[in-house]
Amino acid sequence: MELSRCSLNSMTVPRLDFEQLVEVAARAGIPAIAPWREVTRAYGIRRARDLVERAGLAVTSLCRAGMFTSETAAGRQEAVDDCRLAIDEAHELGAPVLPLVCGPVVDKNPRGSRAMIRDGIERIIEHAAQASVVLGIEPLHPMLAGDRSIITSLAEANGICGSIDHPNLGVVIDAYNVWFDPDLDDEMMRSPCVGLQLADWVVPIRNHTAARGMPGDGCIDLSGFVHRAKENGYLGPIEVEVISERWAAEDPERVVQLVVERFTAL
Amino acid sequence: MELSRCSLNSMTVPRLDFEQLVEVAARAGIPAIAPWREVTRAYGIRRARDLVERAGLAVTSLCRAGMFTSETAAGRQEAVDDCRLAIDEAHELGAPVLPLVCGPVVDKNPRGSRAMIRDGIERIIEHAAQASVVLGIEPLHPMLAGDRSIITSLAEANGICGSIDHPNLGVVIDAYNVWFDPDLDDEMMRSPCVGLQLADWVVPIRNHTAARGMPGDGCIDLSGFVHRAKENGYLGPIEVEVISERWAAEDPERVVQLVVERFTAL
Numbered sequence: 001m002e003l004s005r006c007s008l009n010s011m012t013v014p015r016l017d018f019e020q021l022v023e024v025a026a027r028a029g030i031p032a033i034a035p036w037r038e039v040t041r042a043y044g045i046r047r048a049r050d051l052v053e054r055a056g057l058a059v060t061s062l063c064r065a066g067m068f069t070s071e072t073a074a075g076r077q078e079a080v081d082d083c084r085l086a087i088d089e090a091h092e093l094g095a096p097v098l099p100l101v102c103g104p105v106v107d108k109n110p111r112g113s114r115a116m117i118r119d120g121i122e123r124i125i126e127h128a129a130q131a132s133v134v135l136g137i138e139p140l141h142p143m144l145a146g147d148r149s150i151i152t153s154l155a156e157a158n159g160i161c162g163s164i165d166h167p168n169l170g171v172v173i174d175a176y177n178v179w180f181d182p183d184l185d186d187e188m189m190r191s192p193c194v195g196l197q198l199a200d201w202v203v204p205i206r207n208h209t210a211a212r213g214m215p216g217d218g219c220i221d222l223s224g225f226v227h228r229a230k231e232n233g234y235l236g237p238i239e240v241e242v243i244s245e246r247w248a249a250e251d252p253e254r255v256v257q258l259v260v261e262r263f264t265a266l
Numbered sequence: 267m268e269l270s271r272c273s274l275n276s277m278t279v280p281r282l283d284f285e286q287l288v289e290v291a292a293r294a295g296i297p298a299i300a301p302w303r304e305v306t307r308a309y310g311i312r313r314a315r316d317l318v319e320r321a322g323l324a325v326t327s328l329c330r331a332g333m334f335t336s337e338t339a340a341g342r343q344e345a346v347d348d349c350r351l352a353i354d355e356a357h358e359l360g361a362p363v364l365p366l367v368c369g370p371v372v373d374k375n376p377r378g379s380r381a382m383i384r385d386g387i388e389r390i391i392e393h394a395a396q397a398s399v400v401l402g403i404e405p406l407h408p409m410l411a412g413d414r415s416i417i418t419s420l421a422e423a424n425g426i427c428g429s430i431d432h433p434n435l436g437v438v439i440d441a442y443n444v445w446f447d448p449d450l451d452d453e454m455m456r457s458p459c460v461g462l463q464l465a466d467w468v469v470p471i472r473n474h475t476a477a478r479g480m481p482g483d484g485c486i487d488l489s490g491f492v493h494r495a496k497e498n499g500y501l502g503p504i505e506v507e508v509i510s511e512r513w514a515a516e517d518p519e520r521v522v523q524l525v526v527e528r529f530t531a532l
Contacts, residue, residue, distance in 0.1 A: 108487040110446060143409035145446040146485045147469045152446050180376060180411040180418050203413045208471035219412045221374040 001226050001238065001266040007032035007060040009197070009241035010039050012259060013252040018043035020252070022055050028256045032058040034239045037065075037089060045092045052094070060237040061136070061172070061195055062086065062095035068120030069103030069113045069150065076116060079103065083124045091131035097195050098128070099136045099172045105150045113150045118160055121169065129168040136172035136194045137161065143208050154178050154187035161192050170194030173229070174241065176201060176212055179220040189232050196229050197239045198222055198263075212244045214255075215262040223266045238263075267492050267504065267532040273298035273326040275463070275507035276305050278525060279518040284309035286518070288321050294522045298324040300505045303331075303355060311358045318360070326503040327402070327438070327461055328352065328361035334386030335369030335379045335416065342382060345369065349390045357397035363461050364394070365402045365438045371416045379416045384426055387435065395434045402438035402460045403427065409474050420444050420453035427458050436460030439495070440507065442467060442478055445486040455498050462495050463505045464488055464529075478510045480521075481528040489532045504529075 008025045010016070010033065016024065018039050025033050033052070040048050040062065052059055065086035070076045083100075090098045102117040121135065128135050137157040140149040151157055157171045174197035178184055200218030205211040215222050226238060240259045247255050274291045276282070276299065282290065284305050291299050299318070306314050306328065318325055331352035336342045349366075356364045368383040387401065394401050403423040406415040417423055423437045440463035444450055466484030471477040481488050492504060506525045513521050 105446070105485050108485055108490075110448065114448070141408065142446045143407065143471065143474070146467050150446060153448070156448055180371070180408045180416060182376065182380070182419070182422055201412050203474065205409065205474035206472055208409070208469065208474065219371050219374055224374075 001263055003029055003260060003264055004031055005236075005238050006030050006260070006263045007034045007058070007237040007239040008256065008259065009034040009063065009239045010036045011063070012240055012242045012247065013255055014248050016252050018048050019051065022051055022057060024252060024256045025057060026055045028260050030256070030260065032060045032237055034061045034063060034241070035059070036063045037086060040089065040093060045089055049093050058237070059093055059095045060239060061097040061099055062090040062093055064099045064101050064138075066100040066120075066149070067103040068117045069106045070116070071106050076120065080120055080123050083120070084127050087124065087128050087131045087133050090133045095133070097134050097136045097172065099138045099195060101138060101140065102149045102151045104147045105145055110145075110150050114156070117151060118164070121160065122164060125164065125166050125169055129166070133168065134194050135169050137169070138172040138174060139177055141177040143205075148209070153181060154191060155183060158187055158191050172197065175199065175220050175222055175225045179225070185228065188228055191232075193229060193232070193234045195236065195239065196226065196234060197241045198226070199240070199242045207245055210243050210245045210248070212242045214242055214247060214258055215240065216265065226266055267529055269295055269526060269530055270297055271502075271504050272296050272526070272529045273300045273324075273503040273505040274522065274525065275300040275329065275505045276302045277329070278506055278508045278513065279521055280514050282518050284314050285317065288317055288323060290518055290522045291323060292321045294526050296522070296526065298326045298503055300327045300329060300507070301325065302329045303352060306355065306359060311355055315359050324503070325359055325361045326505060327363040327365055328356040328359055330365045330367050330404075332366040332386075332415070333369040334383045335372045336382070337372050342386065346386055346389050349386070350393050353390065353394050353397045353399050356399045361399070363400050363402050363438065365404045365461060367404060367406060368415045368417045370413045371411055376416050380422070383417060384430070387426065388430060391430065391432050391435055395432070400434050400436055400460050402436050404438040404440060405443055407443040409471075414475070419447060420457060421449060424453055424457050438463065441465065441486050441488055441491045445491070451494065454494055457498075459495060459498070459500045461502065461505065462492065462500060463507045464492070465506070465508045473511055476509050476511045476514070478508045480508055480513060480524055481506065482531065492532055
């Protein structure tokens with residue numbers, strides 16, 4: 001895949017601050033970054049935008065908001081408030097997409113938890129539209145249903161998009177989360193895709209939130225994944241987001257070199 | 267749930283040999299066991315059957331066979347041969363059900379891997395019928411798709427059963443593997459269920475093959491799960507299979523007491 005479509009997610013090199021992230025991406029010829037909110041806020045959002053513009057890079061998304069589920073109304077309100085703040089941050093940074101990690105099951109009730117998520121998205125969608133930010137529901141891997149998101153399939157994410165039906169709502173598809181899905185081809189075809197992310201599946205998993213593999217090291221047909229998305233009309237950026245204790249411990253320059261090699265080999 | 271429906275899976279107390287497994291189950295008032303093949307073979311299958319009969323216990327299943335996927339024809343043949351052996355072992359032990367862990371993705375090709383699985387089952391189903399053993403396709407949690415089974419949903423397992431359509435083929439449903447599935451209710455309703463298993467979902471996961479929770483400790487509505495199965499007409503045994511590094515390290519007697527408490531509280 002052409003490097004012009006690559007975006008470096010800050011969680012692939014989590015020890016870097018915002019300035020270093022911009023530097024390594026620019027030096028490696030990667031034309032865009034996808035920073036997480038923490039690293040962006042630590043640097044200052046306005047400064048971050050200026051720095052990115054001076055470096056000639058694009059920002060593809062600001063990761064992330066959501067977590068709509070809570071046992072209490074106060075908890076759900078807090079999530080909505082934080083999402084509104086995240087939308088403002090994305091707007092200020094110039095990030096077109098805000099991925100939504102929707103929140104885990106609560107009250108042992110997947111159905112009720114999903115209703116909370118739908119309700120939460122409905123409460124922030126107009127704010128997103130006013131800020132010209134697109135919300136991207138990201139179905140997560142089912143191993144994250146207990147602590148990150150009970151939206152665990154592309155079919156569910158597509159379904160929420162279909163029922164809310166708003167131009168500022170789409171889906172962010174991370175190969176790591178959906179690769180095993182027997183309905184993946186069909187669901188990708190009908191998906192209002194606003195972002196694509198890559199990481200490979202490797203085992204064993206010693207930390208279920210940070211055990212991702214570098215593209216090419218695992219069992220996912222990532223080449224097929226990105227080409228299928230292209231056939232379906234998705235021509236936007238492709239973020240490499242390797243959340244991994246192993247890769248976090250390596251030299252970030254080396255990690256980014258590997259990202260470039262593996263991405264262009266797809 | 268009545269303890270008369272409980273079966274103790276040997277992996278809940280993996281440090282016990284077959285004789286000890288029978289003893290702790292009988293002492294705790296659990297009327298059945300579900301031993302793994304290793305622990306059964308180590309004791310001797312014929313002796314194991316005699317011991318179980320003398321103790322007045324039932325065997326609900328012999329865990330497990332499958333692993334049909336392989337890059338090579340020789341590897342696939344080896345799996346089929348092992349499955350035939352496992353069917354013979356189940357017959358000799360008097361275990362009515364042989365759960366199938368179907369094998370991971372190979373060649374980065376989920377579709378091709380699933381075809382290998384279907385083919386493998388077709389190659390052993392008549393042998394199972396002759397031995398009066400029912401094969402139970404067990405959909406595994408998607409976090410096991412890379413090293414255990416690319417059959418990761420109840421819909422897929424039901425689909426294979428529907429297409430092969432044989433009285434000696436059914437599905438073993440473990441709550442741990444399918445609890446997050448938005449289609450769970452519908453798929454349970456149409457499932458040819460021949461076995462039910464319980465473990466709870468707890469985080470963090472430090473070993474993706476052995477991080478299960480004791481029923482009641484996690485976020486799965488296990489009570490709803492077993493009652494739904496009953497409503498759908500499943501009145502057979504319910505195995506407690508808590509594959510867990512944590513519980514494996516505890517005193518087995520204490521673990522089994524907890525199993526009894528939690529099971530009867532469902």
